[in-house]
Amino acid sequence: MNPLLQVRDLSVRFGAKEVVRGVGFDIAPGEKLALVGESGSGKTITALSLLRLAGEANISGQALLRGRELLSLSEREMRGVRGGEIAMVFQEPMTALNPLMTIGQQIAEVLELKKALTPAQSAQAAIELLAKTGIPEPARRAGSYPHQLSGGQRQRAMIAMALASEPALLLADEPTTALDVSLRGQILDLLADLQRSTGMAVLLITHDLNLVRRFADRVAVMEQGRLVEQGSVAQIFGAPQHPYTQRLMASQPRRDVVEAPPAPGTAALVQAQGLRVAYPTALPGVRGWFRKGEFVAVQGVDLQILPGRTLGVVGESGSGKSTLAQAILGLLPHGGALSVAGQQWQAPATHNSPANQALRQRVQVVFQDPFSSLSPRLTVEGIVGEGLRVHAPQLSAAERRARVQQVLADVGLDEAQFPGLLARYPHEFSGGQRQRLAVARALIVGPQVLVLDEPTSALDVTIQQQVLALLQRLQKEHGLSYLLITHDVDVVRAMAHEVLVMKDGQVLEQGSVAQVLDAPQHPYTQRLVAAAG
Amino acid sequence: MSSSTSPVSLSPARRAWRRFQRNRLGYWSLLAFCALVLLSLGAELVSNDRPLVVRYAGQTYWPMLHDYPETVFGGDFQTPTDYLDPFIRAQLRQDGNWALYTLNPYGANTINYFAEQPNPAPPSAANWLGTDDRGRDLLAQLLYGFRVSVLFGLALTATGVLLGVLTGAIQGYLGGKTDLAFQRFIEIWGSMPELYLLIIFSAVLAPSIGLLLVLLSLFGWMGLSDYVRAEFLRNRQLDYVKAARALGVPSGQIIWRHILPNSLTPVVTFLPFRMSAAILALTSLDFLGLGVPPGTPSLGELLAQGKANIDAWWISLSTFAVLVVTLLLLTFMGDALRDALDPRKADR
16 A cells, blocks of 8 residues: 655754754554654654644655655645645644634634635534534534633544544644543544544654553654654564663653551651642622632542652642642641641741741652752752751851752762762753752751652653652652652552542542552542553 | 753853853943943043143142142132133143143033134034033033933932832732732822923922932832732742742742842843933933033933034034934843843853
8 A cells, every 4th residue: 555644864954953863754544653752852843844834944855645745845735735634633722722713613714725615514514523523512612712611622622623624644743741631541532533434544743652552553763853663563562672662661660669568556747637728719790809719729638648658649630639739838728637747837837937947847849840940040059958058057068068969969960970060050950850959959858758749740751760760769768758749640550559539629539559540439530540541 | 961061050140141242232232331431430531621630840730639729830810720721721831841631621511711613613623522502512511421321320220120129029929918009009109290290399309310310210110110020920939939938948038049030030131221211311301401400411401402503513413423322232232131031042
């Protein structure tokens, strides 16, 4: 069978920087090819340059669509190809949809342009397309604006729009990354169904190996702009040849924690009973002048963490898990009973009274985004040494520096790798290294509890594994307790002893990691675990 | 890692300075502006109606430091010497006597009573840029006027930045009711008719540069305070601030060490533009006669003279040129600074 798309020796350059180097692959009609790689590997740029949408990029090589050279088409002919023979689904539907048009209008626009339907016909066809993507009440939804839809519905609308022109090839750029875990599987199943019924080919761009295994026929692996290996899913997952692919395949988080439970009767380090956190919100109209409404972010949470153990808190965005973390850190006022190391936060919890200061030394935090969690204008010494300035002001500068160096060595950063380490600024470090700095900043005050708020979700998979390994080692060496907040079931499986599943501010299910993840009781948990594949 | 080869790490401020230096136009504008300011700060040594040194009858005199009566140099009166007087000049040229004049032998308010042409006089060998309608040398006026403008601009920028950063920081960090109250106050304060207040005050109080500085400062901080407030509101939400709060760092420290250094980008970017706005404000007020007291050299007053004496083209033309060059230099610097601080521009 003749390939639908033949890419040969495709290179893309921005100025002097070559981001895609000599990539070549084929897609057969009706084939599902996954393009896999870490951020910065050039996979999105490869797709965008097929549509010549890569901005001011300098593209060379060949890209033949049914024997027609895409790279030398006129801009006018190219417009016919975009959204016609090749359609694209983007990662973030909120920004890819026009906020001022209803989704029905946006789909109808494509139909009028590409299939020359009358407005009445296209409006009807738009509703049918929406129905095909499984949006409930498609006739009503067609009149909705993007912000009125949920994230999953928006992505379905995007897919309906891409399908409107009956493309021969669909480029799906991380179509599920912006969605909550339980929705990812649904969207992917939808894509697979539609692919089967329409017979189009799909190029799926993703970093998520679980998705690839579930969805694709063939896989192409990219590293630093090069295509290092391609083959069938069975080949690549079963017997990867290239060292990078092997590393990628081996990057599933591994469990390496102390399993033996602490002696019975050990006092819990963190104990919460009926924990409740609420934010004031503005009430609409005149009422809002005199009182504030209340948004309850966390309601009736009971939990306990024993020394040396990890409690995984799983939930989607908006489930209240980060709010829970901030309450435990004493950064938000809370109701109900909460004690850390046998002590309560003195009201107001946000106040730095001596008792609260002592507690702050016990419980520390590592945030998700290593780029916003380190002040760009402080040196490594300033960042990591901060806690000592507060909690050990008696130390001299030299003693403080020695402690900083010691804790940096503990997280695997030293002068040998980075000459002048202490005087460096955060921008010189990669994501994983920054996350190590954030861990060092928390560790230096000698905490017993570490709150890990999505510690690895901003990192690439291979780096993610290294950071998790570091956290596991630190837990063993220092006997730390972790409160691990994440949406990633794989991470929980590797790290946690107990699991707590949250949705809409409430606990749905709670228990040991084996209980919850292997035999989930609540339908929501079952969906979550199934989605993680 | 781009710079793992260099052991010494550059701070973000140093990197911004490097980027600024790479913008040739902005960098040279900065150098030229600094040179002009230095020149005007030393204006007394460049343009003065007193000589730097006088040697008369075997003795050395320092007219810049001391007043000498004319009798010292063989005159008839006890009045301070007018060194432009042809008689005194002749005395100083006699055998063994000499005087070292400054490059331009006129001060800001020197009136040349011995001019050969009626005032305002066009450019000549004696007055390079001509004189104004009172017979004062235009070059000297421009030099001293530039100095007053720049110093006023610097002072007004400094007070505006201090007040703006302070109020913006308070609003942004505390948020909530404090923020709301401050915002309403700014709205009321900002709707006061600034120009009328200036007119009223200049009628009631004796005009002086200090008064002008206070009045303009009272209204000059609001624009900046909005920017600083927005930066603080954004930055206090960031994880590094939360991490500092989780460590128990006191609020003052959080503001000073964490939020403030990361919130100064709009402040620094606006510095040259604020400065040029301040210079323009002083010039316009002087032009209207509401500005500095009479007798103070001022670009605005020269512009007013130019308007009153349209045929004396050298007054308006040279003043206009000085203003345009000053404001252009500041704008070029501002542009370069904005580029240098733009986070989207990577180092090359």
